[in-house]
Amino acid sequence: MSATMPPPQKQKQAADPGSVERFAADLTALAGPDWHDKRYGVAVSGGPDSMALLWLVASLLPGQVWAATVDHKLRRGSADEARMVAGYCAREHVPHAILHPAAPIAGSLQAAARTERYRLLEQWREAQALDHILTAHHADDQLETMIMRLNRSSGVGGLAGVRASNGAVLRPLLHWRRDELAGLALDADLPIAQDPSNADIRFDRARLRHALQAQLFLDPQAAARSAQWLGEADAALDWAVGAAIATWPDADDPSVIRDRDYPDEIFRRIVERRLRANDPRLGLRGDTLGGVIAAMRAGRRAMVGELLIDAVKGSGKDFWRILAAPRRKARL
Incomplete structure (x- = not known):
């Protein structure tokens, strides 16, 4: 009491x-x-x-x-x-x-x-x-x-x-x-x-x-x-992410992820921002987000909740799209 x-x-x-x-x-x-x-x-x-x-x-x-x-x-x-x-x-x-x-x-x-x-x-x-x-x-x-x-x-x-x-x-x-x-x-x-x-x-x-x-x-x-200074640095990184995405020819398409040899922290935030744009419920951090990025850079598909990140064919390893993950077949 x-x-x-x-x-x-x-x-x-x-x-x-x-x-x-x-x-x-x-x-x-x-x-x-x-x-x-x-x-x-x-x-x-x-x-x-x-x-x-x-x-x-x-x-x-x-x-x-x-x-x-x-x-x-x-x-x-x-x-x-x-x-x-x-x-x-x-x-x-x-x-x-x-x-x-x-x-x-x-x-x-x-x-x-x-x-x-x-x-x-x-x-x-x-x-x-x-x-x-x-x-x-x-x-x-x-x-x-x-x-x-x-x-x-x-x-x-x-x-x-x-x-x-x-x-x-x-x-x-x-x-x-x-x-x-x-x-x-x-x-x-x-x-x-x-x-x-x-x-x-x-x-x-x-x-x-x-x-x-x-x-x-x-x-x-x-x-x-x-x-306080870390908060200002965090805001500056988010600003840099927005500036980077704005240079893409398809910046308004939330399904697109591009990599132009960005520093790791910038690319992590790009991937997280794009995933949240497709599903605001997602909260990827740390090792989980790192695993997704490792799969992307290795040319593998990455499943994130109900989303799928897949490389665009013929684009090398710097262009991906976010798609709806295929539904799993119900067991009979």
Whole structure:
């Protein structure tokens, strides 16, 4: 069961101008020069990170902030946490909604819950006509993500970690430390809830978080800057892929794949982009994508889901087409 801690009953603390100014600069970098004219939704779990984010946004832009808490009903105490956030928002005159999935979470628990959480938040954002959703991911989260993906042999895109901007979702706290946000929540007398799953070592992230607490060598803020640069490198590679495809005579035909002695990383992205254009459900990465490319370059057909990549006859080894894979005959 989670522990919900109300603040002491004393006079409300004034906003710390230094923290609010710092946050304003971070938000401007993501939301653009018209940031102060926009409407923001804040994803608030009730933990110190998200409560500190809510406090910062509400202090900076009173009257332009909405909040939402997603209750997956996966553990006891989650409803109490959502009500705690609702009570705080009512006192601060911040409109608040509690969002519930329509069906129980199935599959990989944390991944499925994350997907559903963003789906619900996007629905809510559209219904409220909000410009952006803000989440409280910070530098320590970013370091954890980068290490987890390093252990999975991720490439440039994966090692870029959590993106500061993804569609309507903005993450303005990626250069803030977890301890800074916890201290801000304490100084502002914010009510907070502790999610026990954050310390549950059955989960990979919780085990890693526990291990990182005992080390002083890795700098989360430096890692966050590296992740930002890796993200820019990832975007530059995608731009180069688009520029390369644009030079093809049949660039508008999504079934075509060409190779003009491109660097390996560029060609991998070309193949992945073309496959996704034919089937957006595909998510080829790492060794799986490498096996497909090895088959292509060896002159063999490559099966990918319900698609078939086949070399165009007489073209050498630099021109392929993506076709629908032949249906397998049903056994009698």
